[in-house]
Amino acid sequence: DHNMILPRIRQLDEGAVNRIAAGEVVERPASAVKELVENALDAQATRIRIDIADGGRTLIRVTDDGHGIDAGDLPLALCRHATSKIDGSDLLNIHSFGFRGEALPSLGAVGRLTISSRAAGSDGAATIHVSGGRIDAVKPAALRGGTVVELCDLFHATPARLKFLKTERSETMAVTDAIKRLAMAEPGVAFTLCDTSQGGDRVLFRADTAASLSDRLTNVLGRDFGANCLPIDAERDGVRLTGQAGLPTFSRGNAVHQYLFVNGRPVRDRMLTGALRGAYMDVLSKNRHAVAALFVTCDPTLVDCNVHPAKTEVRFRDPGLVRGLIVSGLRHALAQAGHRASTTVAD
Numbered sequence: 077d078h079n080m081i082l083p084r085i086r087q088l089d090e091g092a093v094n095r096i097a098a099g100e101v102v103e104r105p106a107s108a109v110k111e112l113v114e115n116a117l118d119a120q121a122t123r124i125r126i127d128i129a130d131g132g133r134t135l136i137r138v139t140d141d142g143h144g145i146d147a148g149d150l151p152l153a154l155c156r157h158a159t160s161k162i163d164g165s166d167l168l169n170i171h172s173f174g175f176r177g178e179a180l181p182s183l184g185a186v187g188r189l190t191i192s193s194r195a196a197g198s199d200g201a202a203t204i205h206v207s208g209g210r211i212d213a214v215k216p217a218a219l220r221g222g223t224v225v226e227l228c229d230l231f232h233a234t235p236a237r238l239k240f241l242k243t244e245r246s247e248t249m250a251v252t253d254a255i256k257r258l259a260m261a262e263p264g265v266a267f268t269l270c271d272t273s274q275g276g277d278r279v280l281f282r283a284d285t286a287a288s289l290s291d292r293l294t295n296v297l298g299r300d301f302g303a304n305c306l307p308i309d310a311e312r313d314g315v316r317l318t319g320q321a322g323l324p325t326f327s328r329g330n331a332v333h334q335y336l337f338v339n340g341r342p343v344r345d346r347m348l349t350g351a352l353r354g355a356y357m358d359v360l361s362k363n364r365h366a367v368a369a370l371f372v373t374c375d376p377t378l379v380d381c382n383v384h385p386a387k388t389e390v391r392f393r394d395p396g397l398v399r400g401l402i403v404s405g406l407r408h409a410l411a412q413a414g415h416r417a418s419t420t421v422a423d
């Protein structure tokens with residue numbers, strides 16, 4: 077049919093591009109909190125404070141004592157695909173949480189974002205504000221050091237997303253869970269999460285600098301966890317497995333107490349949870365789930381964390397190796413504690 081109107085192709089403007097990207101990076105307040113706290117960790121912060129109001133919907137503020145951002149770089153921090161963390165030449169060798177340069181521009185497209193920062197060694201602080209994708213000029217600010225990122229009215233520009241948010245209580249729980257996961261992997265960093273909804277500061281979670289990973293795990297997950305878990309330390313072909321795994325008697329009716337990390341990054345990965353289930357197969361009934369905090373550490377080139385913008389999925393170059401390491405490492409620890417599997421350990 078030659079009378080048909082031919083659709084022409086056009087380039088979307090940056091605001092639309094950022095809102096589309098935001099859909100993948102920022103699902104809910106907890107994902108915004110995760111991105112901001114990861115940025116603080118990447119900036120070598122040792123103290124991170126997170127304030128939220130209304131489950132993070134009206135306010136998320138992350139204050140850190142990291143190295144800060146040069147005033148001249150503030151506009152770039154809000155640009156897509158602009159990052160200080162990689163140079164683009166080696167996408168397989170990633171040592172930071174961030175590398176895609178997407179979080180801040182995405183947050184600026186779906187909320188009112190203000191970044192104030194004082195770069196290490198600089199004699200003054202500066203601030204920049206973006207709302208609905210419109211970026212204001214950089215202004216001087218008062219800040220002794222570090223960075224404060226404030227995100228107000230998340231999703232005010234995307235009402236559909238706003239509508240899908242759960243209750244304040246469940247968004248607050250998701251934020252707390254995201255902070256706890258990050259805190260588990262960073263014992264050297266002090267975290268405070270406060271709810272400012274009622275005017276004052278209600279502390280939701282707090283973790284002072286811990287001397288060791290196991291101290292931090294006990295601090296975050298409770299004394300019961302520490303008392304009912306076995307220390308795990310196994311290695312195979314350059315991949316290391318550490319952390320703690322619960323005794324079968326300490327199992328749960330759901331899998332929410334399974335915390336998995338790959339190179340310090342909290343992940344949710346089917347292969348890893350499957351391996352965990354496999355390790356306990358003979359000592360737990362089908363409807364019971366092990367409690368565990370497990371850390372897989374390997375050369376960054378052996379794992380791709382660039383599978384999804386949120387970076388919670390990973391692909392190992394040799395998944396069989398990692399699976400085998402988890403199954404045999406956990407079964408070995410369980411057997412030593414007297415929980416022998418009925419079948420032979422598959423190595």
Ligand code: ADP
Pocket residue numbers: 111115116119140142143144145153154158159160161173174175176177178179180181223
């Ligand atoms: P990415 O983390 O992938 O680099 P972001 O959009 O999250 O992308 O951040 C863009 C840049 O802004 C970072 O590369 C970093 O240089 C800077 N930045 C963001 N947050 C902070 C922070 N809290 N402290 C210091 N620099 C920061």
Ligand code: MG
Pocket residue numbers: 111114115173174175179180
């Ligand atoms: Mg980032």
